[in-house]
Amino acid sequence: DAGVIQSPRHEVTEMGQEVTLRCKPISGHNSLFWYRQTMMRGLELLIYFNNNVPIDDSGMPEDRFSAKMPNASFSTLKIQPSEPRDSAVYFCASSPGDRETEKLFFGSGTQLSVL
Amino acid sequence: QQQVKQSPQSLIVQKGGISIINCAYENTAFDYFPWYQQFPGKGPALLIAIRPDVSEKKEGRFTISFNKSAKQFSLHIMDSQPGDSATYFCAASIIRGYQKVTFGIGTKLQVIP
Numbered sequence: 001d002a003g004v005i006q007s008p009r010h011e012v013t014e015m016g017q018e019v020t021l022r023c024k025p026i027s028g029h030n031s032l033f034w035y036r037q038t039m040m041r042g043l044e045l046l047i048y049f050n051n052n053v054p055i056d057d058s059g060m061p062e063d064r065f066s067a068k069m070p071n072a073s074f075s076t077l078k079i080q081p082s083e084p085r086d087s088a089v090y091f092c093a094s095s096p097g098d099r100e101t102e103k104l105f106f107g108s109g110t111q112l113s114v115l
Numbered sequence: 116q117q118q119v120k121q122s123p124q125s126l127i128v129q130k131g132g133i134s135i136i137n138c139a140y141e142n143t144a145f146d147y148f149p150w151y152q153q154f155p156g157k158g159p160a161l162l163i164a165i166r167p168d169v170s171e172k173k174e175g176r177f178t179i180s181f182n183k184s185a186k187q188f189s190l191h192i193m194d195s196q197p198g199d200s201a202t203y204f205c206a207a208s209i210i211r212g213y214q215k216v217t218f219g220i221g222t223k224l225q226v227i228p
Contacts, residue, residue, distance in 0.1 A: 104151075
């Protein structure tokens with residue numbers, strides 16, 4: 001298994017532009033998570049999907065952030081418009097769900113820089 | 116609200132020494148305590164985990180000590196090696212229902228030769 005696949009690995013954009021981050025979870029995993037990592041705040045959960053349905057989006061910073069999971073093998077996190085304070089590493093993680101829900105498998109992340 | 120407090124934020128240990136990272140939690144409903152290891156440019160990966168029904172779990176050079184009454188748990192890395200240099204995150208979650216994992220701030224460990 002290739003693991004959780006995220007793209008792009010690096011994204012540099014200008015303030016005000018739309019940014020779309022992509023994630024392919026491990027096949028068969030029912031749960032998907034988007035995290036944001038910064039030096040100041042560590043790993044923050046942004047949103048959690050179970051069986052493609054958003055369960056907890058309380059961590060989404062504001063309306064500029066949106067996430068979708070149209071099917072079991074793909075999810076996107078969109079920021080529109082982007083701001084410099086959105087600069088961070090964004091991780092997608094998946095979990096087997098009903099069998100071993102406690103174990104998270106992380107992708108390699110997207111390093112986002114908003115200038 | 117920081118539900119899992121981790122310390123220190125950085126740690127330098129000599130090769131062969133013992134690395135100790137401490138965490139404290141507030142929510143007594145937490146019943147699963149994993150540690151994740153993250154190398155530069157990579158996502159965190161599960162290293163070792165413990166349930167509150169045991170006080171210690173050991174896997175190779177890595178040991179978790181758990182003190183339920185004090186609501187504290189710690190990671191010990193015995194015979195630390197330069198290859199252990201990474202960022203370590205403690206975490207806590209509730210197994211049943213919605214398993215939201217709450218992470219500590221992370222500890223950057225550097226093992227020097």
